[in-house]
Amino acid sequence: MYTRIYFFRFPKDTCDRPIIYHLIKEHEVEVNILRADILPEREGVMILELKGAKNNVRAALAYLEGLGVGIERLATRVRRDEQRCFECGACTGICPVQALYVRREDMAVLFDPDKCTGCGQCVLICPVRAMEMSLGKEWLQLESVTMD
Amino acid sequence: MTTKKTYEEINARIKSGQAVIVTAEEMVTIVREQGVKEAAKKIDVVTTGTFAPMCSSGAFINFGQCVPTIKASKIWINKVPAYGGLAAVDTYLGATEPAEDDPLNKVYPGEFKYGGGHVIEDLLKGKKVFLEAKAYGTDCYAARKMKKEMTLDDLPHALLCNPRNGYQNYNCAVNLSDKVVYTYMGMLKPNCRNANYCSAGELSPLMNDPYYKTIGIGTRIFLGGGVGYVTWHGTQHNPNAPRTENGIPRRPAGTIMVQGDLKQMSPDWIKGLSILGYGNSLAVGLGIPIPVLDEEMAAATGRGDDEIYTQIVDYGNDYTNGINKTYGEVSYAELKSGTITIAGKAVTTASLSSTVKARKIAETLKKWMQEGSFFLHEPASLLPGPG
Numbered sequence: 001m002y003t004r005i006y007f008f009r010f011p012k013d014t015c016d017r018p019i020i021y022h023l024i025k026e027h028e029v030e031v032n033i034l035r036a037d038i039l040p041e042r043e044g045v046m047i048l049e050l051k052g053a054k055n056n057v058r059a060a061l062a063y064l065e066g067l068g069v070g071i072e073r074l075a076t077r078v079r080r081d082e083q084r085c086f087e088c089g090a091c092t093g094i095c096p097v098q099a100l101y102v103r104r105e106d107m108a109v110l111f112d113p114d115k116c117t118g119c120g121q122c123v124l125i126c127p128v129r130a131m132e133m134s135l136g137k138e139w140l141q142l143e144s145v146t147m148d
Numbered sequence: 149m150t151t152k153k154t155y156e157e158i159n160a161r162i163k164s165g166q167a168v169i170v171t172a173e174e175m176v177t178i179v180r181e182q183g184v185k186e187a188a189k190k191i192d193v194v195t196t197g198t199f200a201p202m203c204s205s206g207a208f209i210n211f212g213q214c215v216p217t218i219k220a221s222k223i224w225i226n227k228v229p230a231y232g233g234l235a236a237v238d239t240y241l242g243a244t245e246p247a248e249d250d251p252l253n254k255v256y257p258g259e260f261k262y263g264g265g266h267v268i269e270d271l272l273k274g275k276k277v278f279l280e281a282k283a284y285g286t287d288c289y290a291a292r293k294m295k296k297e298m299t300l301d302d303l304p305h306a307l308l309c310n311p312r313n314g315y316q317n318y319n320c321a322v323n324l325s326d327k328v329v330y331t332y333m334g335m336l337k338p339n340c341r342n343a344n345y346c347s348a349g350e351l352s353p354l355m356n357d358p359y360y361k362t363i364g365i366g367t368r369i370f371l372g373g374g375v376g377y378v379t380w381h382g383t384q385h386n387p388n389a390p391r392t393e394n395g396i397p398r399r400p401a402g403t404i405m406v407q408g409d410l411k412q413m414s415p416d417w418i419k420g421l422s423i424l425g426y427g428n429s430l431a432v433g434l435g436i437p438i439p440v441l442d443e444e445m446a447a448a449t450g451r452g453d454d455e456i457y458t459q460i461v462d463y464g465n466d467y468t469n470g471i472n473k474t475y476g477e478v479s480y481a482e483l484k485s486g487t488i489t490i491a492g493k494a495v496t497t498a499s500l501s502s503t504v505k506a507r508k509i510a511e512t513l514k515k516w517m518q519e520g521s522f523f524l525h526e527p528a529s530l531l532p533g534p535g
Contacts, residue, residue: 086199086419086431086502090334093342093498102486107503124259125335127201127421127431127500 002054005034005117006061007077007135009070010044019067020048027060028052034117045135047074047118075113078133085109085130091122151188153441155526158192162517162524167192169517171510172351172438172449179450188446193517193524196356197370197435197509198348200501201421203332204312204383205243205430207268207410210305211279211298213237219289220281224248225267232281236289240309241267243420243430253425257330263428266420268308271300272372273415306410308372308418312382314434316354316402317389317458320345320478320497322490325464330425334500336463340490343460343497348506349453349480353436354402356449358395359534360387362439364527369406370435370513373417375522376408378436381531388534394451398477399459402531406434417509435509437517439524453480460490 010019015038024031029052038044050057061071087109091100099115100122102108122131161167168191170178175194179187209225213236223230223239227248230241245264252258270277281294300306322343323329323336330336334344349355357363367378382403389401417433440446459474466473478488483497516522 084419087504088200088431088502089499090344091498093344093496094335094337102499104484104486106507107484107499109502109504124257124424127423127429128419129261129422 001051002057003049003051004057005047005049005074005114007072007074007118008046008048008064010038010046011068012041012043014067014069015040015042015044019064019069022063023060027063028056029060034119049117074116074118077135078113078116078118078131080111081130081132084128085126086128088127091126091131094121094125096121151185151442151446153192153439155439155524158439159523161192162522163520165518165520167517169193169195169437169514171507171514172196172356173507173510175449176350176452179446180452184443184447184450187450188440188443191440191446194356194438194440194449195435195510195513195517196348196351196353196438197433197506197513198314198352198501199417199431199433199505199509200346200348201332201423201429202310202313202432203244203429205308205310205432206264207241208305208307208309209239209241209303211237211239211296212302212304214291214294214296216290217288218281218283218291218294219286220283220294222282224280226262226270226277228262228264228267230264243268244428246428257425258427259424260422260426260428263420263422265428265430268410268430269415269418269420271303271306271410272413272418274299274301300411307407308376308410308413309405309407310432311405312384312403313406313432314353314382314404314436315347315400316352316358317397317456318346318400319461320458320483320488321463321467322460322475322495323464324462324466324475327464329464331463331467332423332426332429333463334498335424338464340493340495343483343488343490343495344500345458345480345483345497346500347458347480348501348503349456349484350451351503351506351510353434353438354404355396355451355456356438357436357445358391358397358448360402360531361445361448362441362527362530363404363436364530366525366527367436368523368525369437370433370509370516371406371408371413372410372433373414374408374412376406376434377525378404378527378531379407380405385532387532392455392457394455395448396451396456398457404531433505433509435513437513437522437524453484456480458483
């Protein structure tokens with residue numbers, strides 16, 4: 001079983017198409033929607049966890065690429081500034097998936113970007129703002145629209 | 149025969165490279181394996197450390213004159229207000245002061261992106277800060293305003309001066325209310341779903357000298373990556389807090405006031421903080437060498453996380469209403485395991501104090517003494533003890 005979390009950018013003209021349905025039905029991948037912002041006539045963004053046979057996940061990604069969907073591993077979009085982080089551990093209490101966790105033997109505070117689902121809770125909780133999520137300006141704009 | 153050592157003897161051994169120096173973590177194992185008697189004989193100094201938010205921090209700064217001269221009465225550094233009620237170009241910049249245009253908690257929970265602590269960190273990073281001052285003007289200080297960009301090197305004088313640091317023990321914070329709270333102890337989820345604590349436990353300076361037998365005015369310490377001194381007992385110093393049989397306080401007790409020349413410190417060990425919904429602060433790295441003068445000090449420095457306890461306190465309702473109630477006692481060994489039990493329920497713990505950095509401070513102090521570049525300084529007067 002192959003599991004990866006991706007950050008997808010859907011072009012405007014795809015928002016009226018049942019893309020995720022095709023992903024599941026034709027490519028036999030399990031789709032876990034972690035975050036989605038889809039608005040008519042706007043670029044949509046989604047964070048999805050894809051799970052399945054490696055070939056199927058690859059084929060699913062190729063299908064999306066063919067539709068002009070921007071694809072990136074979420075892990076490449078989240079990072080911890082190691083200079084700023086002083087390993088206090090405040091983030092470990094709120095990270096829902098233990099992407100930020102304490103190695104108990106030496107109390108080191110570690111970050112595993114592959115586990116991160118991009119929920120962003122750590123960003124403001126971190127007292128030195130060491131967590132960075134570059135999910136794009138569009139994402140933030142969508143966020144403010146949905147919050148209104 | 150019981151062991152007795154003096155500061156002079158230990159310093160002489162540091163000078164000749166023969167002193168035996170261990171960290172407070174190492175001392176726990178030594179005392180457990182070899183006993184107090186043997187440890188007192190063998191070990192000369194135990195080094196401690198802590199690196200955590202310490203709100204009662206700030207810097208005295210002299211920013212130099214301009215022509216015509218000024219008696220600054222209102223001062224801002226990078227838009228952060230600093231105190232103007234001192235002599236002409238002296239000021240005190242507090243770590244928790246937010247930038248004047250910060251929206252504070254108007255948009256709740258406030259982000260507090262920049263404050264006094266960040267100014268201190270920027271100075272340490274060698275960045276230029278923008279200083280503005282206003283004055284009413286006098287015959288001897290005619291200028292009414294002043295604006296200049298300055299770096300730490302440009303400042304004639306910069307002294308980190310923290311009226312309360314190094315709390316001997318601190319609360320374990322939970323939230324028993326039904327809504328989320330944003331506190332100086334971090335974000336606390338409703339209905340006791342997480343617990344935050346803030347102490348280096350067995351590595352923490354005052355935990356290793358519970359009755360202040362070696363720490364006092366003049367104790368030389370690691371402060372912010374450089375050398376500093378304990379200059380008084382800190383504000384809220386409370387030696388009469390309840391203690392366990394081993395003498396270690398079970399709730400917040402002793403504190404220290406510390407000072408050191410900012411110019412020899414490093415941004416690795418002094419960091420400006422933005423605590424969501426609460427405000428700005430400063431993470432301060434400090435470490436104190438504890439001389440093992442006798443068996444009592446060997447025993448004290450040998451206490452482990454499983455022998456050090458703190459109280460569970462509710463920050464959802466009790467704390468802000470001055471209700472002094474505890475919801476149980478937990479050891480730092482339990483807190484550091486990641487889960488504690490409160491009223492039969494497992495609760496996730498998180499620390500606001502960095503064990504990794506505390507250990508590194510203790511190791512740095514140890515290295516300085518092994519190299520013969522740091523010596524103990526006997527206090528002129530010890531911190532007030534219980535009584």
